[in-house]
Amino acid sequence: MIDLHYSATPNGQKIAIMLEEIGEPYRVIPYDIFAGDQLTAAFGRINPNHKLPAIVDLDPAGGGDPITVFESGAILQYLAEKSGRFLPASGAARAATLSWLNWQVAGLGPMGGQASHFLRYAPAGQDYAIERYTKELTRLLTVLEKRLEKSTYVAGENYTIADMAIWPGRASAFVMGLGLDEWPAMRGWFERIRERPAVARATARGDLKAPAKYIGRHQQLDDAEWSNMFGDANHAVVRGD
Ligand SMILES: N[C@@H](CCC(=O)N[C@@H](CS)C(=O)NCC(=O)O)C(=O)O
Incomplete structure (x- = not known):
C-alpha cells in the first residue's frame, strides 16, 4: 500500500497516473493547498519542502520500514524501479527517459508554473513577467513539438514516466489559452495518452479530480489563501516561526 499525499495539480496527477498504470494499491490523502494543509509539522516530516506530491510506501520491495519519497520526478523513478515498468533498465532508452523526465521537472514544470502564477494569481500589471514566462513556456513546448515529430513518445517508441511527467501540465495549459492547434505532433501524443485506461481512471476518480x-x-484568493500559498504563512513554516 502506498499513501499518496496529493493535491489535484499536474504534479499530483503525474503520480496518480503512474499508480494507476502499475496497479499498485494506494490511498489518497488529500491536501487543500489554499487552506494550508501542506504547512503542518506532520507533513514537514514527510516532505521538508512542504509541497505536494509525496508518497509513503508502506510495503517497500524486500520489506523493511516505510519509505518516504518527495519530488514528483523522484517519485516516478522510485515507482518505475519498484514495478520494473515505464523506465528502461539501461542504455540509450533509459538515458532518454531520464533526460526528458528531468527536462520536465527542472524546466517545463517550473516555467509553466511561473507563467500560470503571473497569468492567474498575481496582481495586475505584470506584463514583463507574463511575457518572459509565456515566451519561455512556448519555447519549451516548441522543443517538445520537434521531439514528437520524430518519435511516438517523448523518450522514443515506448510510453514512459517522462510522458507521465509532461502530460498533466500540458492538459492544464489549456487554462492559460495554450491549445494544441499549433502543435500537431503534440496533439497526436496528447490524445494517445488521454485514451489510456489508466489515465482516464486517474483523471476521473472523484478524490483525484481538480x-x-x-x-x-x-x-x-482571499488573504488567508494568499498567505498560505505565496505569503507569510507559507514561508514561516519553513523558518520554523
Ligand atoms: N518540484 C516539485 C514541485 C511541487 C509543487 O510545487 N507542488 C505544489 C502543487 S503543484 C504545492 O505543493 N504547492 C503548495 C505550496 O507551494 O505551498 C515536484 O515536482 O514535486
Whole structure:
C-alpha cells in the first residue's frame, strides 16, 4: 500500500497516473493547498519542502520500514524501479527517459508554473513577467513539438514516466489559452495518452479530480489563501516561526 499525499495539480496527477498504470494499491490523502494543509509539522516530516506530491510506501520491495519519497520526478523513478515498468533498465532508452523526465521537472514544470502564477494569481500589471514566462513556456513546448515529430513518445517508441511527467501540465495549459492547434505532433501524443485506461481512471476518480478553484483562469484568493500559498504563512513554516 502506498499513501499518496496529493493535491489535484499536474504534479499530483503525474503520480496518480503512474499508480494507476502499475496497479499498485494506494490511498489518497488529500491536501487543500489554499487552506494550508501542506504547512503542518506532520507533513514537514514527510516532505521538508512542504509541497505536494509525496508518497509513503508502506510495503517497500524486500520489506523493511516505510519509505518516504518527495519530488514528483523522484517519485516516478522510485515507482518505475519498484514495478520494473515505464523506465528502461539501461542504455540509450533509459538515458532518454531520464533526460526528458528531468527536462520536465527542472524546466517545463517550473516555467509553466511561473507563467500560470503571473497569468492567474498575481496582481495586475505584470506584463514583463507574463511575457518572459509565456515566451519561455512556448519555447519549451516548441522543443517538445520537434521531439514528437520524430518519435511516438517523448523518450522514443515506448510510453514512459517522462510522458507521465509532461502530460498533466500540458492538459492544464489549456487554462492559460495554450491549445494544441499549433502543435500537431503534440496533439497526436496528447490524445494517445488521454485514451489510456489508466489515465482516464486517474483523471476521473472523484478524490483525484481538480476542484474548480484549481483550474479557473482568473483566481480570486482571499488573504488567508494568499498567505498560505505565496505569503507569510507559507514561508514561516519553513523558518520554523
Ligand atoms: N518540484 C516539485 C514541485 C511541487 C509543487 O510545487 N507542488 C505544489 C502543487 S503543484 C504545492 O505543493 N504547492 C503548495 C505550496 O507551494 O505551498 C515536484 O515536482 O514535486
